[in-house]
Amino acid sequence: MDDINFAVLGTGGIGRRTLELSTHREGLTPVAACDRHGIAVDHDGLDVGELLDATEGNIASGDDTDDGDDTDGANVAADGGATAVKQHGEDRGVAASGQARPTETPIDDVVDESDAVDAVLVALPNLEHDFIPRVADRFADAGYEGVLVDVLKRSRVIDMLDERTDRFEEAGITFVCGAGATPGLLTGAAALAAQSFVEVHEVDIWWGVGLRSGYEDNRGTVREDIAHLDGYDVETARDLSDEEIEEIVDDHDGVLEFHDMEHADDVLLERAGICDAEDVTVGGILDVRNDAKPTTTTVSVTGTTFDGERGTNTFELDDVTSMAANVNGPALGYLKAAVRRNRTEDYGVYGPAELMPGF
Amino acid sequence: MDDINFAVLGTGGIGRRTLELSTHREGLTPVAACDRHGIAVDHDGLDVGELLDATEGNIASGDDTDDGDDTDGANVAADGGATAVKQHGEDRGVAASGQARPTETPIDDVVDESDAVDAVLVALPNLEHDFIPRVADRFADAGYEGVLVDVLKRSRVIDMLDERTDRFEEAGITFVCGAGATPGLLTGAAALAAQSFVEVHEVDIWWGVGLRSGYEDNRGTVREDIAHLDGYDVETARDLSDEEIEEIVDDHDGVLEFHDMEHADDVLLERAGICDAEDVTVGGILDVRNDAKPTTTTVSVTGTTFDGERGTNTFELDDVTSMAANVNGPALGYLKAAVRRNRTEDYGVYGPAELMPGF
Structure with a gap:
């Protein structure tokens, strides 16, 4: 399979570890990462080490509210969201990286880059039940053709994504939901x-x-x-x-x-x-x-x-095996499987079990 | 997913149990089955009960030679091949079924029906290392567009199939090899x-x-x-x-x-x-x-x-869980996954691990 350029929305627990883990896997190039205050983009591949070092630090809840999606400990890292990043001088979070710039519209900025992106891992805090579905809408509206993967776990969110199946199919989006540890x-x-x-x-x-x-x-x-x-x-x-x-x-x-x-x-x-x-x-x-x-x-x-x-x-x-290993490894594994499907124009909403042998 | 019409080559252990198991699974319709002496075809779906009853009986090695592929017990049923069927009056094996007719060219007869077939499970005795690859050639030559699945286990056969990748891609064949228990x-x-x-x-x-x-x-x-x-x-x-x-x-x-x-x-x-x-x-x-x-x-x-x-x-x-359950269930599971790929024009040779999340 050809190389996959991917972006990460959210550089909390899941986002950071996904970036780190991707450097151990073949064929995965992180080209964009954002949190609520900044975005880092490099079409040739982000320097993950620099990004993580620059943004490593105190875990602060800051002005973020809890995301409401933490129904257990197993996928809990999904919800670290944009909170678990450094506050570094004037530039908070991702913006502390030399590869990043501050922005007030981080998701739109990633959407703007999405022509150069094969897959997006959504590791945002799910403030409202429909927050991730609405983020997906923005990619669909922008004509993004590619993969979206999340690690959500609330059953009710799946229905909201399902309602968007036609929209995703029209846009050319393959959405894999619940692709962490459990579900995942x-x-x-x-x-x-x-x-x-x-x-x-x-x-x-x-x-x-x-x-x-x-x-x-x-x-x-x-x-x-x-x-x-x-x-x-x-x-x-x-x-x-x-x-x-x-x-x-x-x-x-x-x-x-x-x-x-x-x-x-x-x-x-x-x-x-x-x-x-x-x-x-x-x-x-x-x-x-x-x-x-x-x-x-x-x-x-x-x-x-x-x-x-x-x-x-x-x-x-x-x-x-840590929760992080069991969330982020599979997330990238399902992302790869989804890119393969997306490239054969297999669009819509899939759960992890549908990417396995049929029953 | 739409219904899948499938054929079984060989009605020995694997073939028979695949037919039986398919009646328990959703969306699978067996439309053809053959052994070396006969072929049963019904585009509306074979009566599996009748076919199995009519051909059930003494396990005779008959004039078949051992297939040479039985490198262990775990997938051993793959190699029962056309041997484990009834000798029933003048009509031996599948031909003993009221749905079947005798033939001297069973595989060609299935190839002739292949327009109406989405997937073929190859459960033939592998007399020579290249027997299954050569069977695949016959489907490719006939312009078959669909899935071929085998439950072989010899490592060396995979290479022979790999050599045919271009041919399969041209024809429109998705070949899943080693889709039983182990491999599978x-x-x-x-x-x-x-x-x-x-x-x-x-x-x-x-x-x-x-x-x-x-x-x-x-x-x-x-x-x-x-x-x-x-x-x-x-x-x-x-x-x-x-x-x-x-x-x-x-x-x-x-x-x-x-x-x-x-x-x-x-x-x-x-x-x-x-x-x-x-x-x-x-x-x-x-x-x-x-x-x-x-x-x-x-x-x-x-x-x-x-x-x-x-x-x-x-x-x-x-x-x-019997060997049969662990061979035939996954064989049909991988067959379903392969049909999904085939329908999005994803052709070539795949092993079971390639139908899983990527690594």
């Missing part, structure tokens, strides 16, 4: 594990995240995670003070266990025809005080084979 | 498990096959498996008498353990850019006397993450 890597693993079966009864996705595994850079997201604890929901969690959150974490000795989370794995597996959304459960354990993962991230797919046996295939990630 | 399902699992890493050091594929798991219908293949035992190779194994083989099985109490097998997983992972072929090892245990699998089929992928951790991700198949 683990959704794909479930789709593959299902291949032994003719009927899938249950998909159980269970994740572990420890401090070293990526939580430290994304502390603010515990608020959204709390929404999944017994006795809380998104609204009540949003109203908690920092002190109240700290108290809840203390009450749990720093170890928070989640069940039945709103994760798009369910709708993404259903749209691939693998099982009903209601047969998918997502949960996990987040340890905000220890480096080690408190539990092993595992996908279990239970089904019946054509010859009538009921069994469970499993996919396990090594405990040493 | 497990190759895909390795490609997915690799996504956590930026460098893959080792892929270890380890399979277990027991009697119930599918060995019983494919006894003849133990000869080729023996080629992988210490002290034997393909040539010496070929020269063994049935009595000598029985003796070897007795010496091992019916449990044969294989290491460093020639499996195309290695070249298929290398061509997807995931690791060097030499970093892939395939082995397993075949128990010809017990129903239960003697070991759990497992893929272990060891690599280093972008943040410097070395770990191993694993994919495990439940012991109750």
